[in-house]
Amino acid sequence: MTRVLYPAIDLLAGRAVRLRQGERQSARVYSDDPPAQARAFVANGARYLHVVDLDAAFGEKRQTALIERIA
Structure with missing residues (x-):
């Protein structure tokens, strides 16, 4: 079985961030x-991105x- 990884980029105010529990105030750039x-x-080999x-x-x-x- 082939596995495909989908790297994610979450955009907030023009930056790539991660939120903790979906809270905007917790954004880490x-x-x-x-x-x-x-x-x-x-x-690095990604064929797809989740934006x-x-x-x-x-x-x-x-x-x-x-x-x-x-x-």
């Missing part, structure tokens, strides 16, 4: 340059331009 992070995942726009999920302005730069 992993990258100030999400497109560079995506390129690093691809350079989440947390701003949109929280009902705020979507990060469409940033997502297009990642795609």
